[in-house]
Amino acid sequence: MTSNSNREKILGAIRAKLGVRGDEAGRRGLARTRIDRAPAGIIPARAQEERAALIRRFTASLESQGATVERLKKRAEAPEAIAALLRGLNMPLQLRMGEEPLLDSMPWDTTPLDIKRGAAEASDFTSLSWAKCAAAETGTLFLASGPDNPSTLNFLPEMHIVMIAAEDIVGPYEEAWGKIRQIHGRGKMPRTVNLISGPSRTADIEQTIVMGAHGPKKLVVFIASR
Amino acid sequence: MEQRSHAFKENSTAALADEQLQRALLNVKRGFVYKRAKAREGLPEFDALKRQGREIKDHTLANLDLYLEEYERKVLESGGHVHWAATAEDARAIVLRICQENDAKSVTKGKSMVAEEIGLNGALEASGIEVVETDLGEYIIQLRGEGPSHIIAPAIHLTRNQIEADFRRVHVDLPPERRLEEPVELVSEARAMLRAKFIGADVGITGANFLIAETGSSVIVTNEGNGDLTQLLPRIHIVVASLEKIVPTLEDASAILRLLARSATGQEMSTYTTFSTGPRRDGDPDGPAAYHVVLLDNGRTEMLGSEFHEMLRCIRCGACMNHCPVYNAVGGHAYGWVYPGPMGAVLTPQLIGVHEAGHLPNASTFCGRCESVCPMEIPLTKLMRHWREREFSEGKSPWQARAIIRAWAFLARRPELYHWMMQLPPRILAMLGRKRGRFTSAPFAGGWTKHRDLPTPQGPTFQALWHAEALRREGLARETMMNDPQ
Numbered sequence: 001m002t003s004n005s006n007r008e009k010i011l012g013a014i015r016a017k018l019g020v021r022g023d024e025a026g027r028r029g030l031a032r033t034r035i036d037r038a039p040a041g042i043i044p045a046r047a048q049e050e051r052a053a054l055i056r057r058f059t060a061s062l063e064s065q066g067a068t069v070e071r072l073k074k075r076a077e078a079p080e081a082i083a084a085l086l087r088g089l090n091m092p093l094q095l096r097m098g099e100e101p102l103l104d105s106m107p108w109d110t111t112p113l114d115i116k117r118g119a120a121e122a123s124d125f126t127s128l129s130w131a132k133c134a135a136a137e138t139g140t141l142f143l144a145s146g147p148d149n150p151s152t153l154n155f156l157p158e159m160h161i162v163m164i165a166a167e168d169i170v171g172p173y174e175e176a177w178g179k180i181r182q183i184h185g186r187g188k189m190p191r192t193v194n195l196i197s198g199p200s201r202t203a204d205i206e207q208t209i210v211m212g213a214h215g216p217k218k219l220v221v222f223i224a225s226r
Numbered sequence: 227m228e229q230r231s232h233a234f235k236e237n238s239t240a241a242l243a244d245e246q247l248q249r250a251l252l253n254v255k256r257g258f259v260y261k262r263a264k265a266r267e268g269l270p271e272f273d274a275l276k277r278q279g280r281e282i283k284d285h286t287l288a289n290l291d292l293y294l295e296e297y298e299r300k301v302l303e304s305g306g307h308v309h310w311a312a313t314a315e316d317a318r319a320i321v322l323r324i325c326q327e328n329d330a331k332s333v334t335k336g337k338s339m340v341a342e343e344i345g346l347n348g349a350l351e352a353s354g355i356e357v358v359e360t361d362l363g364e365y366i367i368q369l370r371g372e373g374p375s376h377i378i379a380p381a382i383h384l385t386r387n388q389i390e391a392d393f394r395r396v397h398v399d400l401p402p403e404r405r406l407e408e409p410v411e412l413v414s415e416a417r418a419m420l421r422a423k424f425i426g427a428d429v430g431i432t433g434a435n436f437l438i439a440e441t442g443s444s445v446i447v448t449n450e451g452n453g454d455l456t457q458l459l460p461r462i463h464i465v466v467a468s469l470e471k472i473v474p475t476l477e478d479a480s481a482i483l484r485l486l487a488r489s490a491t492g493q494e495m496s497t498y499t500t501f502s503t504g505p506r507r508d509g510d511p512d513g514p515a516a517y518h519v520v521l522l523d524n525g526r527t528e529m530l531g532s533e534f535h536e537m538l539r540c541i542r543c544g545a546c547m548n549h550c551p552v553y554n555a556v557g558g559h560a561y562g563w564v565y566p567g568p569m570g571a572v573l574t575p576q577l578i579g580v581h582e583a584g585h586l587p588n589a590s591t592f593c594g595r596c597e598s599v600c601p602m603e604i605p606l607t608k609l610m611r612h613w614r615e616r617e618f619s620e621g622k623s624p625w626q627a628r629a630i631i632r633a634w635a636f637l638a639r640r641p642e643l644y645h646w647m648m649q650l651p652p653r654i655l656a657m658l659g660r661k662r663g664r665f666t667s668a669p670f671a672g673g674w675t676k677h678r679d680l681p682t683p684q685g686p687t688f689q690a691l692w693h694a695e696a697l698r699r700e701g702l703a704r705e706t707m708m709n710d711p712q
Contacts, residue, residue: 006310010469010523014291017530022291031292031474034285035440038475041278044271044484061494098511119512122425138495145513152512155454173480187300189441191506191513192458195499200451203491204363204379205409206250206386207257213362213413214420215451215498 035187040174047137047171054136055223058169061139065198066211067219075163075224076107082161083111085220086126089159096120096157097128100148102226103163120152127153131164133179135172138197141221142176144183145192154194160216162196165226227345227373229578231562234585241556250385251557257379258548261492262599269488279485280603282478283539287530293439293472294521300442304504306517314344317522321346321431321464324518325355328462330428336446336453337361338433339377339542340466340522342564343577346431358423360452362416369396375558377565378490378544383557386412420452430456430514434467435486435541437519440475442503444519447486449497457502463514465502468522470538476501482541485601490543525577533612537572539602546596546606552589561586568596572609580617587613645689652683659683 015022046057059069072078086093094114097103108115120127129149131141141162145151154160170176173195184190200215211217230237241247266272286293298308311317325333333355335341347357347368359368363381367374369392374380381389390406393415405411432453436445444465446453457463473479487493506513529538547553547567558566563583565573571586587610596606617623618631637644659665659682667675674680686694 004310006312006316006523009312010310010521010527011291011294013523013527014294014530017527017532018288018290019531020291027289028292031289031296031439034474035296038440038477040477041282041481042271042274044269044275046269065497122421140495140499145510146507147509147511150510150512151454151458155451155458173483174477177476177480187440189304189443189501189503191503191510193443193501194454195495195501196497197495197499198497200449201497202362202413202450203257204361204366204381205389205412207253207379207382208409210410210413212417213450213452214360214417214424214455 038177038186040172043172043174044137047135047175049136049171054171055166055169058134058136058139059223061136062198062219062221063139065139066201067139067198067221069221069223071166072222072224075102075226078103078163078222078224079106079108079111079113081222082126082128083113085161086113089218091159092125094124095126095128095161096124096153098147098149098153100130102130103128119150120156122156124157126159126161127157128161128163129153131162131168132183133168133170133176134164135176135195136169137172140173140176141194141196142180143194143196144180144190145194146190151192151194154196155200155215157216158212159218159220160199161220161222163222163224166223167226169223227342227564229563229582231574231578231583231586232581234560234562234589237560237562238556238589241560246385246388247383247557250383251554253382254376254548254554257382258490258492258544262489262545262548263492265488265492265494268494269484272485272488275481275484276601276603279482279541279601280539282473282481283602286473286478287470287535287538290469290472290530293474294469297437297439297442297472298521300439301504301517301519302442304442304517306442306504306519309518309520311520311522311524314522314524317344317466317520317524318346318349320520321466322349322353324462324464325350325429326353328428328516330355330462332356332358332423332427333429333431334358334360334423334427334456334460335364336430336432336448336456337364337380338431338466339374339564340433340468341431342374343468343524344466344522346466358420358427360420360424360450360456361448362413362450362452365416365420366392369393373559373564375566376544376547377542377567377569383559424455424459427456427460429462429464430458430460431464431466432457434465434471434519436479436482437467437472438474438476438479438501439472441501443476443501444503445479445499445501447483447496447499449491449493451498454498454500457500457514458512461514462516462518463502463505465517465519466522467519468524468526470526470540482601486541486543489545489599489601529576534572534576534609536604537569537576537609539604540569540573541602542569543601545599545601549595549599551591551593551595561589568606568610569604572604572606572613575613580613580620581622584613584617584622587611587617649687649689652687655680656683 199219202213366381375383434444505517553567574583664679
């Protein structure tokens with residue numbers, strides 16, 4: 001059977017079972033309003049704390065999932081901090097990143113880092129992304145795809161470094177979506193939005209947690225200002 | 227997947243005697259039950275969120291036609307394709323056609339229960355396409371030629387030793403003397419084996435935890451990141467999702483996400499929650515060039531408005547099976563098809579027929595733990611009872627069961643006779659067991675007395691005690707009234 005006749009058949013069956021027609025102004029208005037207004041429901045108290053408490057929760061939550069979180073005084077400190085991190089872990093001084101202006105404008109020349117641009121390749125060890133925002137309630141970073149921060153950076157390399165501005169750390173998911181909507185417009189989304197709450201892990205062997213299943217084994221987050 | 231639900235009794239007997247399986251099943255409690263309880267304690271709003279989650283799903287189901295239309299409109303707007311599949315067969319044919327039209331030789335898959343339900347792997351392999359499961363648990367059971375035994379932990383029925391043996395059997399190009407004792411060694415071997423598959427695949431197939439009408443997005447939730455590599459690297463991303471996965475907005479998905487991971491693994495949030503909307507955009511250096519969604523009905527619309535309507539709220543967290551004494555005793559394979567545990571006992575008869583799966587809703591003591599932990603407040607025991615009723619009224623239950631129920635119904639309608647009959651067995655047992663104080667065997671209860679003794683009944687029956695207590699209270703009430711006249 002063709003997909004098109006299936007469509008009519010399925011929608012017809014749904015309407016018959018629900019006892020509706022589909023053209024009721026009341027029902028249509030209700031659904032339209034819900035989508036257009038996207039009302040928020042219950043927001044947990046933990047997501048409504050004051051700023052400093054939210055940043056503490058964001059940090060503690062990510063750390064409890066096995067990520068490392070560091071606070072930088074200035075964004076410009078990042079290249080040196082990243083070089084030091086790679087040296088400390090005895091990893092190649094290579095870094096993959098997109099065309100994010102906030103990352104691009106940092107003083108990379110002062111470090112020996114070999115920087116590659118564009119989508120990640122299987123041979124990349126470390127990548128760097130800029131998160132659009134984060135929800136402190138569960139230590140969840142929001143990364144949006146695009147040439148500035150390609151999504152493969154979030155998954156292919158062994159280590160993923162994410163930078164986030166302190167002012168972009170909000171409490172609940174709903175507020176984070178508000179920020180994404182500010183950038184892309186209501187009802188519009190980037191091709192991929194990755195909500196990331198820690199390094200890759202699995203518990204599929206006897207429920208023992210092992211880090212680095214398919215994605216990055218290490219997640220390092222730098223909090224700076226924009 | 228082969229249907230073996232009719233053999234639930236035989237499957238269970240074998241499962242109880244399988245020592246390896248019994249050892250593996252201990253991990254259910256260790257891995258899920260305690261962690262969920264802790265996660266729930268950590269969020270004081272949890273119960274209020276449950277009620278809200280239920281409202282979101284009820285509202286969505288009442289307007290399912292409208293939200294599906296809006297969702298479809300948004301997917302098309304973002305450059306994706308939507309295919310409507312009434313049956314499992316339709317869905318298989320659609321996926322196969324997309325693969326063939328694009329000359330696909332190799333497919334990677336994220337974990338998808340809907341793909342299991344429609345038997346997708348078999349259909350693709352029969353047409354010469356290589357299918358690689360990339361979730362570690364799914365990869366392991368694919369190596370073994372088994373189906374999943376749990377909806378979120380497909381290899382929970384296996385021990386580390388078994389997995390090591392499978393890896394050594396299949397990964398023959400690796401040095402045989404390599405160490406594979408620790409879980410971390412097994413994980414890194416699987417990671418290395420699957421990397422090449424991710425990069426070489428033509429098509430990536432994932433399921434969806436949510437479909438969002440507001441934006442036309444599909445959402446997957448994973449811890450490994452395998453679902454993301456599956457959908458990011460190949461030329462084509464196909465989402466297979468049943469149509470009740472839809473929610474109106476990003477806010478609604480977020481509200482239910484607060485319940486999902488906590489109920490499933492006891493995490494506050496899964497490591498990766500990914501929202502995908504259409505194919506690669508202009509200027510994107512990565513992502514699939516084409517994005518397809520296969521919207522599957524396969525019996526869902528039939529449940530709408532029926533006595534099984536509430537089952538459509540299910541978000542597939544697995545909490546019901548993790549907390550089920552029957553699942554914990556026999557594991558998921560005993561249920562004989564894709565969906566095990568209490569949610570499977572409700573869903574399976576709907577999807578493959580009560581003649582095949584009639585045993586499943588009977589495999590419950592109705593202890594109610596499943597519905598007490600269900601984040602969508604699905605009345606699972608009530609729904610299982612509906613299947614029992616239907617099985618009985620369609621004359622599909624065995625004649626012994628029907629005869630016993632008939633005899634009981636006869637007695638239940640005659641209270642005097644019922645009470646007289648019911649006080650007989652304890653009296654007889656009390657008389658017979660006076661000396662020893664216990665029975666090591668009893669007629670019709672051999673299975674029970676095999677593992678424990680039956681104590682000899684003592685004192686009056688419950689009914690007699692109840693009557694005595696009622697008389698005493700009546701007396702007290704009369705006394706009070708006389709002492710305290712109005």
